[in-house]
Amino acid sequence: MDxxxxxxxxxxxxxxxxxxxxxxxxxxxxxxxSGTAQILWIIVVLSVLEISLSFDNAVVNASVLKxxxxxxxxxxxxxxxxxxxxxxxxVFPLAIVAIAAGLGPVEAMNLSLNDPLEYERxxxxxxxxxxGFGGAFLAMVGLKFFFDGEKDIHWIGSVERxxxxxxxxxxxxxxxxxxxxxxxxxxxxxxxxxxxxxxGILGLVTFIAVEGxxxxxxxxxxxxxxxxxxxxxxxxxxxxxxxxxxxxxFDGVIGAFALSNNMIVIALGLSIGALFxxxxxxxxxxxxxxxxxxxxxxxxxxxxxVLGAIMLLSAKFHIPETITxxxxxxxxxxxxxxxxxFKKRHPDHDAHIAGPAAD
Numbered sequence: 001m002d003x004x005x006x007x008x009x010x011x012x013x014x015x016x017x018x019x020x021x022x023x024x025x026x027x028x029x030x031x032x033x034s035g036t037a038q039i040l041w042i043i044v045v046l047s048v049l050e051i052s053l054s055f056d057n058a059v060v061n062a063s064v065l066k067x068x069x070x071x072x073x074x075x076x077x078x079x080x081x082x083x084x085x086x087x088x089x090x091v092f093p094l095a096i097v098a099i100a101a102g103l104g105p106v107e108a109m110n111l112s113l114n115d116p117l118e119y120e121r122x123x124x125x126x127x128x129x130x131x132g133f134g135g136a137f138l139a140m141v142g143l144k145f146f147f148d149g150e151k152d153i154h155w156i157g158s159v160e161r162x163x164x165x166x167x168x169x170x171x172x173x174x175x176x177x178x179x180x181x182x183x184x185x186x187x188x189x190x191x192x193x194x195x196x197x198x199x200g201i202l203g204l205v206t207f208i209a210v211e212g213x214x215x216x217x218x219x220x221x222x223x224x225x226x227x228x229x230x231x232x233x234x235x236x237x238x239x240x241x242x243x244x245x246x247x248x249x250f251d252g253v254i255g256a257f258a259l260s261n262n263m264i265v266i267a268l269g270l271s272i273g274a275l276f277x278x279x280x281x282x283x284x285x286x287x288x289x290x291x292x293x294x295x296x297x298x299x300x301x302x303x304x305x306v307l308g309a310i311m312l313l314s315a316k317f318h319i320p321e322t323i324t325x326x327x328x329x330x331x332x333x334x335x336x337x338x339x340x341x342f343k344k345r346h347p348d349h350d351a352h353i354a355g356p357a358a359d
Contacts, residue, residue, distance in 0.1 A: 046268075
């Protein structure tokens, strides 16, 4: 009970607030108890789906967060939720509608409330660009973890050692991603192919930019340490984590329209899930779960590569979110089982992990 309160107390309070807002909105919009109950049910289902589909996100977040200062860990849980809730679950779909339809923010908001079907259509029409950007960014996150010659722990040994050898070839993962973008673009119409390629390249550039900013901040902090100044590191990781979380959110926001086309209902449901994912991340960090289960991180990064590939392919093929979540759950479950088996066979082995996902 103490653990639940410590790590998930704020998330539970936030859930009650969102359900209260959902009940108020349901009564105001439908005027019936049954209509309100239906809205609350959809909010609950959306939040559960967001949590279940985002466990790999929590594990990868934890791999970055474990090396950050405690203050920045808390800021990720508090400040970062503003970006996750208001940025990705509310502002992001409104921005898509505003840009695609040439509307102002107020008009886009009115459209979402008064014509949800048209709002859903416009958001869904932007899927090719979202798939290119989000898929490229996530693919780079996963590839960077495995294209690492210094990583000395391997789960799928032959494959991971093979990928690690390519780390000696500069920008090998970038070349692989660009070839993948080009190959998938050949399956699309000319207009969609151009949108997909531009979005994918922007996703790649965003990843490189975030990595660059993180490196510059680390170099600056290292100079301060050498000069004897006290340093609280974490800004670079904080930026990286929020962009990573946004990439994970793209498909969830689009997929939520399968359950509801009401912006308020979607925002409430996904926001509950987003906060629980952050609480799970803090829990994993403070309990040292990644160190205790040596292959769990590997399973999460394999899940990210699969998710990135599915997002890229979704520009052409419809792939249900349940399949994506199931594959991720299987990979993480297998890595957890493999870790427990290793721990049982080597009880005195000092488990450690290969390193953070971002420098």
